[in-house]
Amino acid sequence: MEVPQVPFDDRGLAYGDGLFETVLLRDGRPLLWDYHLARLKRGCRLLDIPCPAQGALEADIRVDGEGLEVLKLIVTRGSGGRGYACPEKVVPRLLSSRTPFHAQEQHWRNGVRVRLCELRLGHQPRLAGIKHLNRLENVLARNEWQTPDIVEGLVADHNGRVIEATSMNLFWCHKGQYFTPYLDQCGVAGTLREALLAAGEVTQAHLDIEELSDVEALWIGNSVQGMWPVAELLDTQGAPWQRWSLGTASRRLQAMANRLLGYPQFS
Amino acid sequence: MEVPQVPFDDRGLAYGDGLFETVLLRDGRPLLWDYHLARLKRGCRLLDIPCPAQGALEADIRVDGEGLEVLKLIVTRGSGGRGYACPEKVVPRLLSSRTPFHAQEQHWRNGVRVRLCELRLGHQPRLAGIKHLNRLENVLARNEWQTPDIVEGLVADHNGRVIEATSMNLFWCHKGQYFTPYLDQCGVAGTLREALLAAGEVTQAHLDIEELSDVEALWIGNSVQGMWPVAELLDTQGAPWQRWSLGTASRRLQAMANRLLGYPQFS
Structure with missing residues (x-):
């Protein structure tokens, strides 16, 4: 072509x-x-x-x-x-x-290692949510690390609220309920996220960086890769910070998301 | 070509x-x-x-x-x-x-009418000052008005500090001293502004929207157009708000700037 x-x-x-x-x-x-x-x-x-x-x-x-x-x-x-x-x-x-395109089956199965980025997203409500071509923040955040075993980076805003991963949306489980960050000030409203919101499977909420310790499960997902459970989170220095085991809770949201995309199921 | x-x-x-x-x-x-x-x-x-x-x-x-x-x-x-x-x-x-390129001599001579834009610039210190290709904020701000008699728009940040015009830097005179906004959080550090800073002719300072009423003279300038005195400022609704007469004070900074670019002098 x-x-x-x-x-x-x-x-x-x-x-x-x-x-x-x-x-x-x-x-x-x-x-x-x-x-x-x-x-x-x-x-x-x-x-x-x-x-x-x-x-x-x-x-x-x-x-x-x-x-x-x-x-x-x-x-x-x-x-x-x-x-x-x-x-x-x-x-x-x-x-x-x-x-x-080749989907990354091992990430669905084993979960992924991600890190917290140093870059903080600026607020711009006039551009938040849409997938516009001004993506230097994403480029800067994604290039904070080069090691291939870290597959994504979580990005927070200037207020310390976690917003998304550099090219994926974020989801978490707290007390058995599923959540995703508000994207009214920054971030890209991914279509997989929209579909899960429309289906009533997830609810928008705020998540401060410090609250990452309390969530029962964490995922990153988009409409191309499907839903990856986060198995390990590194801090902005690349040091180990949080781990999640891939139990029943971590599979449920993945199952819903992967079904929407025709991807396989894992347990 | x-x-x-x-x-x-x-x-x-x-x-x-x-x-x-x-x-x-x-x-x-x-x-x-x-x-x-x-x-x-x-x-x-x-x-x-x-x-x-x-x-x-x-x-x-x-x-x-x-x-x-x-x-x-x-x-x-x-x-x-x-x-x-x-x-x-x-x-x-x-x-x-x-x-x-054709310089706009009438703007040097008569000053210009500008308006205050509704769009507020987001803060992103990692990108502030440089002339990167992520310019949707400028595009949105510039397209708030279409009438050709308004030549530029002033843009403030989320804190209500005036930062720049959509494609020019901002300068003002207060008690006989010349100032230009800090650009460490947002805005483009124009080369004319840099040259005036390097020459010690202007100093960086903060300017809140409300303080626009107090300045003795206001200019917008860049390295292509030279320095235009602001004769009239409209508010975000397009209603008249402030006027400045083009006296000696308003000519002095223009003279320095236009000399740097080989442009004519006005009095």
């Missing part, structure tokens, strides 16, 4: 002025597609970018596919070279690419 | 993972070039992107030029398609373009 190109004056490049979606395809069929569409539309509305028609967004899906792939869609405000002011007539640019 | 293109997997497009500079060229000669270079290098250091060699950055300058042009340089982390983690070997991508 030819690699799409964007010109120098595309506002997605110039200012990160756009949005993206990363969608799991199973045999050509997009998972949680309604949630991806809804988030993209919400992002376009908040940024005042005309959302491409659904047919255009689905153009790369309808071709026959086999096995697991990831579809990445980028929608930018298009070309416009006069500074931050938007062009009078915005012609959004839609780009997409499909790549084969 | 051919428009440069970037591939879909460029991290500047994917995540705003890069930096830019906008440089005034006069007859092919870059103004405040050392300050632009210094800011770009600082940005590369903070984002851990290898900075292109000075020769490469200057490649588009050395050709003969006539009159005023704007050189725009973009440096991205280059291609890399594995999520937020940086590629093991980063090959930065350098893009540049030159466009003719």
Whole structure:
């Protein structure tokens, strides 16, 4: 497949002025597609970018596919070279690419090791939740460690509230109930999280860094990788801090999430 | 000149993972070039992107030029398609373009009308000051108004401190002294501002929104447009709020700034 190109004056490049979606395809069929569409539309509305028609967004899906792939869609405000002011007539640019995907079965089975990042997310309610192209905070946080045995990093905000992992949402169990952080000030509202909220399986709540010691189980998940139980949490220095055994509680939310994505079950 | 293109997997497009500079060229000669270079290098250091060699950055300058042009340089982390983690070997991508420029003499002469934006800048000390490609806050703020008689918008942070204009730095006069906001939490440290700080002409200070009523003169300026006195400030609803007459005080800082850029003087 030819690699799409964007010109120098595309506002997605110039200012990160756009949005993206990363969608799991199973045999050509997009998972949680309604949630991806809804988030993209919400992002376009908040940024005042005309959302491409659904047919255009689905153009790369309808071709026959086999096995697991990831579809990445980028929608930018298009070309416009006069500074931050938007062009009078915005012609959004839609780009997409499909790549084969291999799920990490060992992470579902054994859980993962994560660390707490030093970077704190800034608050910006006007951009919180949507999957816009301004992702330097995520890049900085993800690059705090290089060792491959640490698969993700948890990120808190300036108030010390844990918000998400660098590319996944966060979930925890407390007294048998399932929770996920509020994302009204920062963070990306993942589609797997949205689906679990809509199903009434999880509830939004605050989680301070210190409260990580009290949770009965912790997961990170997204619509591509599914739900990984956290087996071990390191502190910002990379030193061991918390451990969770993968008991019944840690499997239940995973089961719900993986069912939504057609992934296997573990016990 | 051919428009440069970037591939879909460029991290500047994917995540705003890069930096830019906008440089005034006069007859092919870059103004405040050392300050632009210094800011770009600082940005590369903070984002851990290898900075292109000075020769490469200057490649588009050395050709003969006539009159005023704007050189725009973009440096991205280059291609890399594995999520937020940086590629093991980063090959930065350098893009540049030159466009003719016409300075707005009437704004130097008559001053400008600006408004206060509703958008509040979030705090992110890890990104403050550098001219990175994550500029959605600027885009949102700039697009709060469309009327061409309002030339800029002032932007405050979540604490109500005025930080900058959407594409210019802010300066004010109080008791005969010149000041510019601290930019350690948010905002872009413009090169004109840096040059005035280095020359000891201005000092960093805090300015709350309410204190805008007390300043003796207000300017917005950058290294391309020079220094514009603010003649009138509208509130976030677009209603008249403050006015300044363009007296001796309002000309002095303009004179210093415009001299640095080879722009004319006004009295």
